[in-house]
Amino acid sequence: MVSTNGYDALLVVSFGGPEKPDDVMPFLENVVRGRGVPRERLLEVEAHYQGFGGVSPINQQCRDLIAALDVDLPVYWGNRNWHPFLEDTVRQMKEDGVRKAAAFVTAAYSSYSSCRQYLDDIARARAAVSGAPEIVKLRHYYDHPGFIAAMADHTRQALDRLPAGVREQARLVFTAHSIPVSMARTAGPTGGAYEAQLRRAAELVTAQVDEGRSWDLVWQSRSGPPQVPWLEPDVCDHLEALHAEGVPSAVLVPIGFVSDHMEVVYDLDVEAAATAEKLGMALTRASTAGTHPRFVSMVSELLAEPEPAPCAATCCPAPVRPAARPGQ
Numbered sequence: 001m002v003s004t005n006g007y008d009a010l011l012v013v014s015f016g017g018p019e020k021p022d023d024v025m026p027f028l029e030n031v032v033r034g035r036g037v038p039r040e041r042l043l044e045v046e047a048h049y050q051g052f053g054g055v056s057p058i059n060q061q062c063r064d065l066i067a068a069l070d071v072d073l074p075v076y077w078g079n080r081n082w083h084p085f086l087e088d089t090v091r092q093m094k095e096d097g098v099r100k101a102a103a104f105v106t107a108a109y110s111s112y113s114s115c116r117q118y119l120d121d122i123a124r125a126r127a128a129v130s131g132a133p134e135i136v137k138l139r140h141y142y143d144h145p146g147f148i149a150a151m152a153d154h155t156r157q158a159l160d161r162l163p164a165g166v167r168e169q170a171r172l173v174f175t176a177h178s179i180p181v182s183m184a185r186t187a188g189p190t191g192g193a194y195e196a197q198l199r200r201a202a203e204l205v206t207a208q209v210d211e212g213r214s215w216d217l218v219w220q221s222r223s224g225p226p227q228v229p230w231l232e233p234d235v236c237d238h239l240e241a242l243h244a245e246g247v248p249s250a251v252l253v254p255i256g257f258v259s260d261h262m263e264v265v266y267d268l269d270v271e272a273a274a275t276a277e278k279l280g281m282a283l284t285r286a287s288t289a290g291t292h293p294r295f296v297s298m299v300s301e302l303l304a305e306p307e308p309a310p311c312a313a314t315c316c317p318a319p320v321r322p323a324a325r326p327g328q
Contacts, residue, residue, distance in 0.1 A: 009101040016079030017056025061259035087125040110193035116316035146298025152208035158286040166249035174202040176256025178219035221263040249282035
């Protein structure tokens with residue numbers, strides 16, 4: 001039996017997503033609350049979701065992951081932005097007598113939005129539930145062999161789907177969610193961890209797939225106002241640059257995601273695919289880690305590791321958001 005370090009439950013914590021058309025706008029309002037995002041931008045993103053029937057794939061992928069887990073613990077699931085909400089799940093855990101739970105977050109990297117914000121979510125949920133269990137967030141796993149093996153396997157499969165004539169020249173284009181440059185600079189205990197961890201993960205995947213193959217790290221899904229600098233280049237702009245260099249084919253590897261978000265299926269499978277088609281570039285996308293057996297077994301391995309030290313209070317600070325302009 002795998003040691004579970006005194007945990008009596010596992011809590012899967014995720015972003016959440018709508019599961020029917022009427023969910024979409026309330027979900028988006030939860031995501032952007034307090035950020036001054038213009039209504040026009042929400043309507044634009046809502047259209048992306050409605051184009052997929054108003055359903056994000058992320059909740060079902062959480063269910064699939066939970067079903068695949070082989071852990072000797074009860075497993076709970078709570079989201080940041082949609083049902084099942086984290087606070088409701090923590091209340092159920094308390095009622096069930098859970099005393100100490102490990103939290104597996106479906107985000108592998110250090111930054112405010114992918115780590116600190118989840119810690120804040122957990123703290124807020126516990127504060128709202130009298131007698132809530134202790135909850136320990138498991139460590140970042142961007143370089144864990146299970147995550148890397150899953151992404152390398154999916155990348156090889158994507159390469160194999162390219163036409164034989166352009167497969168050898170294909171560039172690996174690793175993608176991750178763009179964040180404000182100011183957030184990237186303060187990510188981790190000393191800054192810069194988000195980009196550094198993503199580059200390390202890309203290096204490890206490439207080494208398993210084809211060590212000599214060229215690769216790039218680019219960004220997707222920017223949502224901030226144009227006057228605020230975000231990480232660049234955008235994936236579609238990068239495909240155009242590769243085409244100008246004479247690169248005939250590419251494999252998109254969504255290394256920044258562990259399951260398909262709407263950002264993956266829309267920004268890559270729709271927008272980036274349309275860009276490549278316009279350019280005449282052969283393009284495939286690697287699957288996210290999802291329920292790959294090595295990724296699933298990684299969760300058990302994380303549970304057996306020594307309890308991680310808590311993050312310093314100064315690690316991945318909340319961004320200072322610009323004040324909304326009149327009329328926004």
